Amino acid sequence: MPTWSVLRLLRENPEEYKEHLRKRGLDPSLADRARELDELWRRKLQEVNEVRHKHNVVTRMIAKARDPEERRRLIEEARRLLKLREQLDAELKRIEEERRQLLWSLPNIVMPDVPVCPEDVEGVPIRFWGKPKVWRGHIEQFKEQTERWGFKIDYEVVDEKPVGHADMLEYVLRLGDTRKAAEVAGSRFYYLFDDLVWLDIALLLYAIDYMTRKGYRLVLPPYMVRHRVLMGVIDVETFKDAIYKIEGEDLYLIATAEHPLAALYMNEEIKEDELPIKLVGVSPCFRKEAGAGNRDLKGIFRVHQFHKVEQFVFAKPEESQQIHEELIRNAEELFQGLGIPYRVVNICAHELGAPAAKKYDLEAWMPAQGRYREMVSASNCTDWQAYRLNIRLVRKNMEKEFVHTLNSTAIASTRTITAILENFQEPDGTVVIPKVLRPYLEAFPKAPKDAIHPVRREKTG
RNA sequence: GCCGGGGUCGCCUAGCCUGGCUAGGGCGCCGGCCUGCUAAGCCGGUGGGGGCAACCCCGCGCGGGUUCAAAUCCCGCCCCCGGCGCCA
Numbered sequence A: 001m002p003t004w005s006v007l008r009l010l011r012e013n014p015e016e017y018k019e020h021l022r023k024r025g026l027d028p029s030l031a032d033r034a035r036e037l038d039e040l041w042r043r044k045l046q047e048v049n050e051v052r053h054k055h056n057v058v059t060r061m062i063a064k065a066r067d068p069e070e071r072r073r074l075i076e077e078a079r080r081l082l083k084l085r086e087q088l089d090a091e092l093k094r095i096e097e098e099r100r101q102l103l104w105s106l107p108n109i110v111m112p113d114v115p116v117c118p119e120d121v122e123g124v125p126i127r128f129w130g131k132p133k134v135w136r137g138h139i140e141q142f143k144e145q146t147e148r149w150g151f152k153i154d155y156e157v158v159d160e161k162p163v164g165h166a167d168m169l170e171y172v173l174r175l176g177d178t179r180k181a182a183e184v185a186g187s188r189f190y191y192l193f194d195d196l197v198w199l200d201i202a203l204l205l206y207a208i209d210y211m212t213r214k215g216y217r218l219v220l221p222p223y224m225v226r227h228r229v230l231m232g233v234i235d236v237e238t239f240k241d242a243i244y245k246i247e248g249e250d251l252y253l254i255a256t257a258e259h260p261l262a263a264l265y266m267n268e269e270i271k272e273d274e275l276p277i278k279l280v281g282v283s284p285c286f287r288k289e290a291g292a293g294n295r296d297l298k299g300i301f302r303v304h305q306f307h308k309v310e311q312f313v314f315a316k317p318e319e320s321q322q323i324h325e326e327l328i329r330n331a332e333e334l335f336q337g338l339g340i341p342y343r344v345v346n347i348c349a350h351e352l353g354a355p356a357a358k359k360y361d362l363e364a365w366m367p368a369q370g371r372y373r374e375m376v377s378a379s380n381c382t383d384w385q386a387y388r389l390n391i392r393l394v395r396k397n398m399e400k401e402f403v404h405t406l407n408s409t410a411i412a413s414t415r416t417i418t419a420i421l422e423n424f425q426e427p428d429g430t431v432v433i434p435k436v437l438r439p440y441l442e443a444f445p446k447a448p449k450d451a452i453h454p455v456r457r458e459k460t461g
Numbered sequence B: 001g002c003c004g005g006g007g008u009c010g011c012c013u014a015g016c017c018u019g020g021c022u023a024g025g026g027c028g029c030c031g032g033c034c035u036g037c038u039a040a041g042c043c044g045g046u047g048g049g050g051g052c053a054a055c056c057c058c059g060c061g062c063g064g065g066u067u068c069a070a071a072u073c074c075c076g077c078c079c080c081c082g083g084c085g086c087c088a
Helices: A005-012 A014-023 A029-064 A068-104 A136-145 A165-172 A178-184 A194-213 A227-233 A236-242 A258-265 A317-338 A384-389 A413-423 A435-440
Strands: A123-129 A133-135 A156-158 A217-219 A269-271 A277-286 A305-315 A342-347 A358-366 A371-380 A392-394 A400-402 A404-412
Touching: A005 A014, A005 A029, A014 A029, A029 A068, A123 A317, A133 A136, A136 A156, A136 A371, A165 A178, A165 A413, A194 A217, A194 A277, A194 A305, A194 A317, A194 A404, A194 A413, A194 A435, A227 A258, A227 A384, A258 A277, A258 A305, A258 A384, A258 A404, A305 A317, A305 A413, A317 A342, A317 A358, A317 A371, A317 A404, A317 A413, A317 A435, A342 A371, A358 A413, A371 A413, A384 A404, A404 A413
Parallel strands: A133 A156, A217 A277, A269 A392
Antiparallel strands: A123 A342, A277 A305, A305 A404, A342 A358, A358 A371, A371 A404, A392 A400
C-alpha cells in the first residue's frame, strides 16, 4: 500500500512535520488541523462501514428469503438501515472532502540541507562559474552577491556601462518590438525578428541535442492540460498566478512542459527496473505573471510566453537526490557551453514552492543589471506530485510506493537571450553568438553565424 | 458536429439483454512446494482504504439517478474504434 510521505509523517511524527512548516515560514497549526481531520475521518469511516456492513448483510438475506412475510420484514429493516447510512454517508463525505482539501494544501517536506534564511534572502550561493564582466559602478553590489557568501570570484572590470537587454533588443539591434506587441496582445508580449528568432531556435536545438545525447527521451507534449492535471503538479497559489484558461472548456495552457510530462504516467504503475525515466520536453510556456507587479516590465526577461527545453525525471526515492544533482549539472554544462557566467543557488526553505522539497536555481550574471538573475530552476518534488497524480512505483516484491519526480529547465529561450545580449555585447553594439550554437545555425543561409550586428543589413520580407 | 459500437481488478477476456450467491477464466508478475540446477507442474497471492488483529468497507471509464439490492437499468460527461460531415 503506497502511503504519501507527508501523510505518513503527519501520522507518525507530527512535530517533525511542523518543523518543516516552520522552516517554510508557514503556520505549524496547519499540521494539527490536518491530523485532527485525518483522525476524525478514520473514526467516521469505521462508523459508516459498520452500518454499511449491516445493510449488506440484510440485503443478502433478502435475496435468499422465500417467505413473503419474512421478505417484507427484511426490506423494512434494510430501509431503516439505509436511512441511517445515508445520513452517515453525507457526514463522511463532507469530512472526506474537507480532509482532502486540507491534505492537498500541505506543502512538501523540506530536505535537511535546504537553508533556512531571513525573509530578505532567497537563496544561498553554493558555487560560481565564469569570469563575470562587472561595470565599475556595480562592483560593490557584485561583492554583495559573491564575497558576502564567502566566494572570491575573479571578474573583469568594465568601464563603460553595458546596455540593458531591453535597449539592445529595441534600439541597438532593433530586432524586438515590445511596444507593438503591447498594442496587439498586451504588456509582457514581444515580437522578435530575424537573428533573434534564429537565436531562439538555435538555443532550443542546442539544449535538445545535448540532452538527447545524454540519453534523455525527447518529448513534444500537449500544450494544454485539464484542471485535474494542474492540481496534480502545482499548488493553488501558483495556479492563480500563472495559469491561463481556455474559455468554456476544461483546458489550461501549460506554464511549462513539466506539467504534461509529469502527467505522462498519471494513474499508472511503473516497475522498479524501468526507473529512472528521463525525459526532455520542448514546448512553449504560457504564464500570467499575475503576482509580478511592475517587475521586469521592460524587455523580454519576464514574459507571458516563451520556449523552453525542460528536463523531467521519474525516479526511485533512493536515487532522486543524486538525480537532482545531475539535473542542475546538466543545466550548468549548457551554460558553460554558452560561456555565460553564473552561480548556483540553494533556494531557502521559505522560497520553495509547495511541490519542491529542495530547489536549485542557476542564475546568470547580467552585466547591465549588475545582478545574478534566474535562468534555470531545478526542483526535487519527491512524491508530492506523484501522490496527487497517483503515479506508483512497483518494487520487485510487488510492494508499492510513490515515485519521485524531478524537473529542471535546460534552456528557457527568452531569458537566455537576455543573458546573451548583456554578456556578449561589444562596444559597437555587436552581439557575439556563442560558438556552441554554430552547428544549429549553419544549416540556414539567412541565419547569423558568429555575431548579431546592430545595423540591419538584410531587408525583411 | 452527427450516427453506430465500445471502455471490466497490470494485459486479454466472461458476465450486461433477463438486477441478488465471493466479478469467473487466460496471460504476466510475486511468493511457496517439487527438483542436482533450469524448465514444466502444483499451491497461494496479485485494485484502493480503515483496523493491532479477526475482519470490514469501497471498487467494473467519471459523476449522478432508480432499487432493500446495480458491472448489469436510466441520465450527463470523458476517452477509444468505425462511418458521415467539416477543415487542412
